[in-house]
Amino acid sequence: MRIEIDNVAKGYPRADGSRLSVVGSLSTTIEAQEFVCVIGPSGCGKSTLLGLLGGLRRPDDGEIRFVGERTAAGPLTSIVWQDYALIPWRSIADNVGFGLELRGVPAARRREVAREHLTMMGIEAFADNKPHELSGGMRQRAGIARALASDPEVLLMDEPFAAVDAQTRTLLQDELLQVWSKHRKTVLFITHSIEEALLLADRIIVLGPRPTRVVEEIRVPFPRPRTRDVELDPRFTELKRHLWAQLRDATLAAEWAEAKGDR
Amino acid sequence: MSEQSVPTRERAPDEPVVRYAVDPRAERPPGRGFKLLSSGLGSMVPVVVVLALWQGGSMAGLIDKTFFPAPSECVQALVELFSSGELLPNVGITAQRILLGFLLGVIPATLLGIAMGRSRWVRVLIDPLIAITYPIPVVAILPLLLVIFGTGGRPIVVLAGIISFFPAVVNAMSGVLQVDERLILMARNLGAGRQQILWKIVLPGALPSIFAGIRLAAGLALLGTIAGEFLAASDGVGSMTWRYWQIYQIDNMYATLAVIAAMGFFLTTVTLRVQRRFFSWTEGQS
Numbered sequence: 001m002r003i004e005i006d007n008v009a010k011g012y013p014r015a016d017g018s019r020l021s022v023v024g025s026l027s028t029t030i031e032a033q034e035f036v037c038v039i040g041p042s043g044c045g046k047s048t049l050l051g052l053l054g055g056l057r058r059p060d061d062g063e064i065r066f067v068g069e070r071t072a073a074g075p076l077t078s079i080v081w082q083d084y085a086l087i088p089w090r091s092i093a094d095n096v097g098f099g100l101e102l103r104g105v106p107a108a109r110r111r112e113v114a115r116e117h118l119t120m121m122g123i124e125a126f127a128d129n130k131p132h133e134l135s136g137g138m139r140q141r142a143g144i145a146r147a148l149a150s151d152p153e154v155l156l157m158d159e160p161f162a163a164v165d166a167q168t169r170t171l172l173q174d175e176l177l178q179v180w181s182k183h184r185k186t187v188l189f190i191t192h193s194i195e196e197a198l199l200l201a202d203r204i205i206v207l208g209p210r211p212t213r214v215v216e217e218i219r220v221p222f223p224r225p226r227t228r229d230v231e232l233d234p235r236f237t238e239l240k241r242h243l244w245a246q247l248r249d250a251t252l253a254a255e256w257a258e259a260k261g262d263r
Numbered sequence: 264m265s266e267q268s269v270p271t272r273e274r275a276p277d278e279p280v281v282r283y284a285v286d287p288r289a290e291r292p293p294g295r296g297f298k299l300l301s302s303g304l305g306s307m308v309p310v311v312v313v314l315a316l317w318q319g320g321s322m323a324g325l326i327d328k329t330f331f332p333a334p335s336e337c338v339q340a341l342v343e344l345f346s347s348g349e350l351l352p353n354v355g356i357t358a359q360r361i362l363l364g365f366l367l368g369v370i371p372a373t374l375l376g377i378a379m380g381r382s383r384w385v386r387v388l389i390d391p392l393i394a395i396t397y398p399i400p401v402v403a404i405l406p407l408l409l410v411i412f413g414t415g416g417r418p419i420v421v422l423a424g425i426i427s428f429f430p431a432v433v434n435a436m437s438g439v440l441q442v443d444e445r446l447i448l449m450a451r452n453l454g455a456g457r458q459q460i461l462w463k464i465v466l467p468g469a470l471p472s473i474f475a476g477i478r479l480a481a482g483l484a485l486l487g488t489i490a491g492e493f494l495a496a497s498d499g500v501g502s503m504t505w506r507y508w509q510i511y512q513i514d515n516m517y518a519t520l521a522v523i524a525a526m527g528f529f530l531t532t533v534t535l536r537v538q539r540r541f542f543s544w545t546e547g548q549s
Contacts, residue, residue, distance in 0.1 A: 054452045075454040085449040089467055099453040101463075150453050 001070070001153045001186060003030040003053065007062035009211070010048050022048045024211025025062065032068060035180060035187045037197035040207030040215075041247060041254040046190045049212070050158050053188060054079045066153065072185075074099055074151035082159045084139040086131040092142050093118065093127040099150025117145040120179060137168035144176070148183060157189040161196070173199055174228065181225055194243045198236055199226065206243065209250045209257070216246055332514045341518035349503075354522060357488060357499040360416055361526070364423020365484035369477055372431035376476070379432070380439020380469065381461065393432065401426040402490050409495055419491030419499075426487035427480035434476025438469030471542045478534045485527055500526075 005028050011021040022045040030036050040046050051057045052064060054077050066076055078099060079085075086095045094101075096117055097110035105113075118124040121141040123134075131139055140160055147155055161169040173196060180187065191197055197204045201220050208215040218239065222230045230236055274280075299305040314334050320326040321333035344350040379386045401422060408418035446464050455463065492501025500519050507516040 051448075056448055056451060075452070077452065079449065079452045081445065081449060083445065085443075085445045087446060087464070087467075098450075098463075102450070102453055102455050102459055 001066045001068040001076075002032050003154065003186065003188070004065040004067060005029070005053075005062075006065065008049075008052060008059045008064060009061040010045070010052060010057065010059050011211075021211035023052070023059075024213055026207075026213055027062075028205055028214050028217065030186060030188060032186055033184045035189065035200060035202045036205060037189045037191055037201035037203075038205045038207060039191055039194060039197050039243070039247065040212065041209050041251040042192060043254050043258060044207050044209055044250070045212040046207065047158060049207075050079065050156055050188075050190055053077060053154070054156055070153065072151045072153045074103070074153075076152060077154045077156050078147040078150045078152040080140070080143050080147045080155065080157040080160045082162050084131070084136075084143045084163075086139055086142060086146075088131055091128050091130060092123070092134070095131065095142060096145045096149050098146060113149050114145075117149040118142070120148075121145045121175065135168075136164045137172060140164060140172060141175070144179070148179070148185075152185070154186045154188065157187065159190055159192065162192070169196075170228075176200065177226055194240050194247070195231070197243075198222075198239055199228065199230060204243070206246050209253045215250070218243070329513065332517060336514045337517040337521065340512075340514040341521060344503075344515060344518055350500075350519075350522065353498055353500050353503055354526075356416070357492065357501065358526070360420050360423060360488045360492075360499065361481075361484045361530075364420045364488055365427050365481055367420060367424030368427035368484065369431045369480045372428040372480070373435045373473060373477070376432040376435025376473070377439055377466070377469070379436040381465065386436070393429070397429050397433075401487065402494075405491060405494060414495060416496070416499075419488055419496055422491045423484040423487035427484040430479035430483065431473075431476040434479070435469065435473045438472025438476070439465055441472065442468035471538075474534075474538055474542065478531075478538065481530045481534055482527065485523075485530060489523055 005026060008023060008026050009021065010023040011019045014020050026049070038046055038049070048057070052059055086092075087098065090098070093111060093114045096114040097105075100110045100113060115124060115127065118127055121144060123138055123141045123145070126134055126138060126142075131142070134142070140163075143160065147157075161172050164172065177200065189197075189200060198220060204218045204220060205214055206216040206218070207213070220239070221235060222233065293301075300308055317326065317331065318333050318335060321328055321331060341350075375385075375389065379389055404425070405418065405422055408421050412418040412421060442465050446468065447460055450460050450464050488499070489501040489504075492499040493505045496502040500522050504516055504519040504523070507513070507519060
C-alpha cells in the first residue's frame, strides 16, 4: 500500500500550558513495496511520526492516507520496536504468534506460522525460551519475526538496531536485507545512522529539527540485491558526506535546544 | 599479515611497580561450615541453639521460669492441649476465620484495585477514601464491628477482611499502573482491543504485584483474626492464648503462641512457594 502523509502536524502540551510543536506540517509519500529510511537529528520527532503511522496517535492537523487494496491478512502496520517490546512472560514462539492470536487464528496454525518465521530469522532453537534468556540481537530477531508473522501491509521500524552492539547490528542489517527481498513489504525504517540508511533504503527522507519537516529526499542509487559492498562504492562516500552536511547543523541546533530544556 | 609483534621496552631495574597478583584470601570459596548453615536443614541450627540456651538457662535457674518456662515444658503443655482435644477444634475455628476474612477482603480489593488501575475516574473517586481509611489502625474499629455484627465469629472475620483489604487493593492498583506502557502500545499497534489488552497484557503483567498484595493480605488476615480473638471471642487459638494469660498458665500460653507461629509460618511458606512456581519470569524483563 502507498502511504500519503499530507501536511501532518503533531504537538504536545508543555507543563507551562503552551504547546510544543514536534511535527510541523510534514508531507511525503511512500510508495508500495518501497523501503524508505527516515533520518533526522535526535529529538526531531521521528518517533512521533512513527506513532502516527502506527495508529497509536492521531495528528493535530492534516492526515495520513493508506492507499490501495489490502493484500495482507494482518493489521495495517506493525512496528518493530527499538527496545523489542516482547512480552516477558511469554515464550518467544507465543510472542511471535501474538498478532495472530489477537485476530483469533487457532493455536495450531499460530504455532506453525511462528515456527516458520523463527526459522526465517534463524532463531527456531529459542522458540520455547523466555525473552530475558536471549541476547539483544536474538530478541530483535524475534521482534522482526513477530512483526512479519502478523502479516501487516506496512512494516514500521523504530531504530530497531540502535540497542544492539555494533557487530550484531551488522548481522541484523544483512539479515533484514535478505528477509525483505523475499517479503517486499512497504517499509518505513527510522534510524540515526547514515550508513544504515544508505545500505538499506531505496529512498532516504531527511528530517529537520523541531517542528519537523522534510528537508530533503534522496534516491539511493545502488542496485538490489544489495550487500555490504555498497560501502566501497565512491557514491556511498559522497552521499554520506552530503547527508552529514545536511544533518550536522540540525543536530547541533537540537543539542542546543535540549540543553536549554526545550523538550 | 605477519606475526611480527610491536617491540617493547625492557623495564629498568629501579622502575616502581604496582602489582595486582593472585590473592588466595580474596578468592576463597565459602567453607564447609558456611555451606552447612546456609542449607535448608542447616538454617535450623540457630533456632535450635536459641532453644537449647533457653532450655539450659531455665533449668539452671538463670531465667525466671514464671515468665519463660523451659521449651520442654511448653512442648509438654502443647501435647496435653492436643490430647485433651482442646487444641484442634480451636485451630480449625481460627483457620476458618482467617480464610473467610482473607477471601472477604482480598476478592473485592483485587477487583477494585484493577478497576482503579485501569480507569482514572475510578481512581480519582476511590483514592481519597482509601487515603483517609488506610491510616486507621483497624483494630481500633473492633468495638464498632462488635456493635454492628454482635459477638461471635462474624466481627472477627470482618476485621480480618478489612485489614487484608488494604494491601490487596493498593498492590493490585499499582501493579496495573506499572504494566509496561510499551507492551500496551505494541498490542494496540497489532490491533488489540481494550478487552484483549486487559486479559493478555495488563492482568498477566500486574499478576506478580497482585500476588504480592495477596501474600501480605494473608499475613494480615492472620493478625486480624488473632487480635479479634484476643478481645472478642470465646473460641479460637487467639482466645486460648488470652485466657491462659489471664489465668496465668504461662506454659499453655506459650504452647498456643507456638501454634499461631506455626500457622503464620505455614501461610508464608505456601504463598512463597506459589510465587516462585508461577512468577519466575519476573526476575528478567522484556
